[in-house]
Amino acid sequence: MEKDNFAQFSGSEDYVTSEPLRNAVNVSIALGRPLLIRGEAGTGKTLLAHSIAQGLEKKLLTWNVKSTTKAQEGLYVYDTVQRLNDSRFGDKDISDIKQYIKLGKLGQAFIAPEKVVLLIDEVDKADIEFPNDLLNELDEMSFYIPETNETISAIHRPITVITSNAEKELPDAFLRRCIFHYIEFPTPELMEEIVRVHFPDIKDSLLSEALKSFYKLREVDDFRKKPSTSELIDWIRALIAGGIPHENVSKQLPFIGTLLKKESDYDYFVNNFVIRRR
Amino acid sequence: MFTDFFYILRQNKVPVSLVEWMTLMEALAKGHIKDLDDFYFLARAILVKSEAYYDQYDVAFQQYFQGVEAPEEIAEQVLDWLKDPLNRLFLNEEERAKFESMDFDELIKELEKRLEEQTEQHDGGGHWIGRGGTSPFGHSGYHPAGIRIGGQSGGRHAVQIAGERRFKNYRSDLTLDVRQIGMALKKLRQLRRTGLEDELDLEGTIKATAKNAGDLDFIWQRSRKNTVKLLLLMDVGGSMEPFAKLCSQLFSAAHSSTHFRDFQYYYFHNCIYDYLYQDVERVDAVSTLHLLHTLESDYKVLLVGDARMGPWELTERYGAINYYERNEIPGILWLKRIRDHFSHCVWLNPDDPRFWIHPTVQMIGKLFPMYSLTLGGLEQAVGKLVVAK
Numbered sequence: 187m188e189k190d191n192f193a194q195f196s197g198s199e200d201y202v203t204s205e206p207l208r209n210a211v212n213v214s215i216a217l218g219r220p221l222l223i224r225g226e227a228g229t230g231k232t233l234l235a236h237s238i239a240q241g242l243e244k245k246l247l248t249w250n251v252k253s254t255t256k257a258q259e260g261l262y263v264y265d266t267v268q269r270l271n272d273s274r275f276g277d278k279d280i281s282d283i284k285q286y287i288k289l290g291k292l293g294q295a296f297i298a299p300e301k302v303v304l305l306i307d308e309v310d311k312a313d314i315e316f317p318n319d320l321l322n323e324l325d326e327m328s329f330y331i332p333e334t335n336e337t338i339s340a341i342h343r344p345i346t347v348i349t350s351n352a353e354k355e356l357p358d359a360f361l362r363r364c365i366f367h368y369i370e371f372p373t374p375e376l377m378e379e380i381v382r383v384h385f386p387d388i389k390d391s392l393l394s395e396a397l398k399s400f401y402k403l404r405e406v407d408d409f410r411k412k413p414s415t416s417e418l419i420d421w422i423r424a425l426i427a428g429g430i431p432h433e434n435v436s437k438q439l440p441f442i443g444t445l446l447k448k449e450s451d452y453d454y455f456v457n458n459f460v461i462r463r464r
Numbered sequence: 465m466f467t468d469f470f471y472i473l474r475q476n477k478v479p480v481s482l483v484e485w486m487t488l489m490e491a492l493a494k495g496h497i498k499d500l501d502d503f504y505f506l507a508r509a510i511l512v513k514s515e516a517y518y519d520q521y522d523v524a525f526q527q528y529f530q531g532v533e534a535p536e537e538i539a540e541q542v543l544d545w546l547k548d549p550l551n552r553l554f555l556n557e558e559e560r561a562k563f564e565s566m567d568f569d570e571l572i573k574e575l576e577k578r579l580e581e582q583t584e585q586h587d588g589g590g591h592w593i594g595r596g597g598t599s600p601f602g603h604s605g606y607h608p609a610g611i612r613i614g615g616q617s618g619g620r621h622a623v624q625i626a627g628e629r630r631f632k633n634y635r636s637d638l639t640l641d642v643r644q645i646g647m648a649l650k651k652l653r654q655l656r657r658t659g660l661e662d663e664l665d666l667e668g669t670i671k672a673t674a675k676n677a678g679d680l681d682f683i684w685q686r687s688r689k690n691t692v693k694l695l696l697l698m699d700v701g702g703s704m705e706p707f708a709k710l711c712s713q714l715f716s717a718a719h720s721s722t723h724f725r726d727f728q729y730y731y732f733h734n735c736i737y738d739y740l741y742q743d744v745e746r747v748d749a750v751s752t753l754h755l756l757h758t759l760e761s762d763y764k765v766l767l768v769g770d771a772r773m774g775p776w777e778l779t780e781r782y783g784a785i786n787y788y789e790r791n792e793i794p795g796i797l798w799l800k801r802i803r804d805h806f807s808h809c810v811w812l813n814p815d816d817p818r819f820w821i822h823p824t825v826q827m828i829g830k831l832f833p834m835y836s837l838t839l840g841g842l843e844q845a846v847g848k849l850v851v852a853k
Binding site for chain 2 (some may be wrong): 222267362364
């Protein structure tokens with residue numbers, strides 16, 4: 187690993203990163219270890235992988251983990267039913283088991299002819315044992331297929347990004363092998379930068395008014411789901427589309443539905459802000 | 465290198481293992497660092513695996529680096545001089561062992577001497593390397609080097625960041641054992657074949673195909689799913705206050721378990737009477753009778769409470785601790801109704817079993833099998849919940 191390669195990742199056009207995050211990404215690339223990303227919803231955990239792929243011009247493979255996902259599925263699936271079917275009706279040579287081995291996302295990332303970015307999204311959604319089942323594969327970047335007596339090992343260690351919402355605790359052994367970064371909620375300054383990436387032509391007055399209201403709303407601890415970055419972006423898009431003059435933004439808080447997504451939050455907002463103001 | 469930092473981290477209860485420490489060493493050896501700021505973030509990314517420990521990390525970082533009067537930036541030429549040969553060097557295990565055994569102070573002195581002698585970049589760097597894997601010191605050792613060579617004082621950004629302790633609020637020693645509890649609850653399952661027929665029954669298919677004289681005949685079956693439905697009833701407030709943390713661990717473990725077919729939870733205070741509550745503040749009331757009518761008897765019931773109360777609160781009419789509850793039926797009868805309705809109930813008591821001699825604990829213990837709310841007790845309780853009756 188050449189050192190001049192180190193500062194590889196520096197964000198991409200539409201994704202603003204903080205320095206610690208850039209550092210964490212680069213360390214994980216340099217050491218070839220998975221990067222575990224955690225953070226409040228809407229802070230851009232998933233987008234990070236897209237941004238890495240874009241910034242480094244690599245292909246992105248996404249493995250969306252669901253509650254039913256098994257670790258094995260990421261490696262390979264042996265399609266026995268197809269083989270059975272072919273044995274009866276097909277005219278293929280069924281003694282070649284290889285054609286019935288379908289590689290999962292992890293497997294695909296391993297055999298890719300060039301380095302890819304592998305995103306394992308929402309790893310904590312799966313069964314509590316899921317991360318443990320992947321330990322060895324992520325560590326050695328290889329796995330064995332008994333059916334064909336083959337070992338698939340990574341030609342290039344993929345840049346692995348794992349996101350987690352901390353719904354479940356992850357096992358220690360798994361954590362030990364990862365580089366960890368917690369995405370903090372952006373500061374108003376960073377947020378301004380982020381918004382400008384999305385809306386380069388936004389008027390300063392509108393932006394500052396919107397940010398002021400947004401951070402004020404975030405200070406309300408009684409909201410069950412505080413508005414996050416993606417909601418702010420939506421809101422600003424609505425404000426621009428609606429042609430709302432900036433002086434009305436903090437006074438009226440139009441399109442509040444784009445910011446508050448839970449009914450109880452909306453009720454709380456109406457009761458405490460709207461009514462009081464009247 | 466920085467071995468003391470490792471121990472300071474551990475003293476501050478940051479769970480750092482040797483594996484992670486070696487990873488950090490590897491990263492340092494590759495030379496990814498140019499100043500203390502980088503080190504702060506690099507070490508944090510590698511060593512700390514949860515934002516809950518960021519605060520402890522900050523504290524440890526301060527402890528270790530405080531008083532380090534490092535220069536604003538380490539002099540460019542020193543860095544280049546150290547860095548340059550490094551990236552050509554790949555450390556193997558043996559070399560690493562060697563550099564660990566080197567006398568650090570000696571190296572520093574040597575470095576100092578060299579710095580005094582030279583004013584510009586010196587390709588004699590190779591000489592250092594030549595002495596056998598000593599080079600990593602250049603990077604990991606940059607901080608002492610910084611102190612000694614630079615001699616300029618100035619605030620260090622990374623120490624300042626650590627000093628801000630921005631992650632204080634993320635600190636939650638609370639969630640530490642949720643996983644363990646989750647693992648124990650995982651044993652709470654009974655697999656039944658339910659739902660769509662979406663799984664190939666291999667044996668059935670072979671049999672049917674054989675019968676069919678070799679013509680394929682697929683047999684499908686329902687896949688196995690957990691059929692356990694869990695009802696959690698928790699005592700909150702009052703004498704349960706000291707155990708609030710433990711109980712919320714149990715709750716979050718049960719709540720985040722996705723493998724139950726259904727999970728319901730209600731709160732009560734002291735003992736169960738006419739109403740159970742859906743929130744800890746006990747505002748949203750649900751009639752206990754209603755629950756007994758609507759929940760099937762195959763719900764597994766976990767009752768959590770210390771079972772300690774005044775005897776009259778358990779056995780008397782109007783005994784409820786809340787005067788306005790005016791319960792016509794004494795608590796103990798309500799508990800009996802629950803026990804009689806559901807086929808599997810256990811009581812988890814967070815209190816130390818030594819104190820279970822209390823009269824009401826004894827009485828409730830006769831109604832429900834009682835286990836202590838520890839991992840061991842929980843496992844036993846779960847075992848009790850899954851046995852067939």
